[in-house]
Amino acid sequence: MDIQKFIVDEVDEDTRLDLYLSNQLVELSRSYIQKLIEKGKVKINGNVTKIKKYKVMENDQIEIEIPAPEVLKIEPENIPIEIVYEDDDLLVVNKPQGMVVHPAPGNYHGTLVNALMYHCKNLSSINGVIRPGIVHRIDKDTSGLLMVAKSDQAHKGLAEQLKEHSINRRYIALVHGNIKEEKGTISAPIGRHPVDRLKMAVVDRNGKDATTHFTVLKRFKEYTLIEARLETGRTHQIRVHMAYINHPLVGDPTYGPKKQKFRLNGQMLHAKVIGFVHPIKGEYMEFTSDLPDYFKNLIKILDDKIS
Known part of the structure; x- marks a missing residue:
């Protein structure tokens, strides 16, 4: 059993209890949280409530009991x-x-x-x-x-x-459109999409701070190859942030265009570099991996078109 406790901020006031908790506990579905409320697993200011539609108030102390898996x-x-x-x-x-x-x-x-x-x-x-x-x-x-x-x-x-945020995580991504800047930083909070619970989104309320830095590696006619460096690690962060600035990842079935020009099995995103201090030895270690063949092949196709 896991007990999670939250104190409601002013910005969350008037949010439904089930929505508030699902925004705090993004790993749990809203329907599952609703069931926990119905079973009396949620307390507000020390009192059990079974009202899913309760509108939370600033400084409400909320406690939710999550059964062991x-x-x-x-x-x-x-x-x-x-x-x-x-x-x-x-x-x-x-x-x-x-x-x-x-x-x-x-x-x-x-x-x-x-x-x-x-x-x-x-x-x-x-x-x-x-x-x-x-x-x-x-x-x-x-x-x-x-x-x-x-x-x-x-x-x-x-x-x-x-x-x-001290781990060095760098990704290679192919995105739609031509990014004019050589470098950029996207700082925009990410949370559960307010309508589609299977998606994440840049949100004004109930989002967690998220920062992505990107550098242009190569430009094609309709696409840009970038390196993205994560400062934070939110769910779908690079995919959400690049879509937010109107440069969604090529092949992304969730955040990109519905019609895909290439026959791809998913977004063109590769975690190329990871660097960290070994937690036991205390030494900095960094590792790199090559782009997979399908990624290289697509870049070659785009190269051939501009050559």
């Missing part, structure tokens, strides 16, 4: 994975496009976690049965480098660096 047995699976680095405390893995990082309802097989469990005797236990070893994630259709913790001590150290 159902115990599931996640099976190790002999799935090939590219390990860039490994020692007794952590791994760096190069995840392919199309692979889900960890199991979720309806998808308990074929994930990176299933593969890691086959490869490793030990993974950190901090994130529980479903996400052993997983310190951070990248989207299913984003390729590239991920840190994985084998020990709880390493997990805590890497998580602290993520919290402090």
Whole structure:
């Protein structure tokens, strides 16, 4: 069981209780939160409430009891994975496009976690049965480098660096349109989309600070190749931020154009560089991965068109 506590800010006043909590707990669906309210798992100022439509007020003290997740047995699976680095405390893995990082309802097989469990005797236990070893994630259709913790001590150290925004994370992305500036910074809060709960969006209310720095690497006629550096790590951050400035990622089925010119299996986004201080050894380490072939091939096609 996990108990989460919140104090309502002025900007959130008059928000429905279920919406307020779903904005605070983005990993939980709104329907699940509504069920917890109906079951009496939510207190406001010390009193149980079952009113989903209650409009929260400034300084309301809200407490929600989240039951322990159902115990599931996640099976190790002999799935090939590219390990860039490994020692007794952590791994760096190069995840392919199309692979889900960890199991979720309806998808308990074929994930990176299933593969890691086959490869490793030990993974950190901090994130529980479903996400052993997983310190951070990248989207299913984003390729590239991920840190994985084998020990709880390493997990805590890497998580602290993520919290402090000290990890060097650089991505390569192909976006629609021609970006005129050589460099830019997007600082805009990201939260759950107010209408489509499956999407994230730049929002005025209930968003978390998010900053993305980008540098233009190459311009094509209708596209721009960029390097994006994350200062924060919000869900779908690069995809949301680039769409926000009207340069959505090529191949992005969620935030990009509905009609795609190329036959792609997802957004052109690759986690190319990751650098961090080893949480046990205290040494700075940095790793780089090449763009996958499908990404290189698309760049070649665009190169041929302008040559």
